[in-house]
Amino acid sequence: MSNYNIPILMYHSIESMPKSTIMRSLHVPPRRFKFQMWLLKILGYRGLSLKELKPYLDGYKHGKVVGITFDDGYQNNLINAAPILKKYNFSATCYIVSERVGSSNSWDIEKGITQRPLMSKTEIKEWLSLGMDIGAHTKSHVDLTSITEYKALMEIRDCKSDLERQYNLKITDFCYPFGLFNETVCDLVKESGYLRATSMVRGRVSSRSNSYILPRIPINHRTLPHLFLAKILTNYEDIKLRKNI
């Protein structure tokens, strides 16, 4: 198998937030997101959902591609990001917390993190109708390493079946809440029938990557254009990956 380095971008909320916002870094202003997508386009890259990225990840298709992911399913992904993605003919995967659809990021309340609305069922259907994809992010956005194996299985397996039933599609992608996992959790994801899982381990995906611990590249409020390009075009993030291991 040939060598490759595929960046999978990790976004959360796409919204301009006031300076006082706790964890403001999780919110990328729409104008910055727009500029990042434009940069990818003029450099000849295609932004793809994880499902569309599969042949590239498996190494039998080659090209200038970047995975685009959004964690949690914020309503602002549909309002602010989808029109831009559509304009450039890009697709993206949004990881949905199945029991929090139409609610908010309530798992962050204790940390004082600003609450933002999550997409409703109708809005997720709209996201899908625009050619975008969804993946699973558990039922309640729980730390899977802190609960019993049985409870973790329910969170992982039932999220998949709930989403498949509600939206009438196959869910093949999983994303660990808070980026937390261990060997048992990885095995449960595999056994539940997912094909891949993304983590918060930093780096670009290579032929050596574990499909159930795919590294990603965090893009946040402070990711200015020069850093955005370094993260995609150079080994900037891969060096961080090696440090993590």
Ligand SMILES: [Zn+2]
């Ligand atoms: Zn999350």
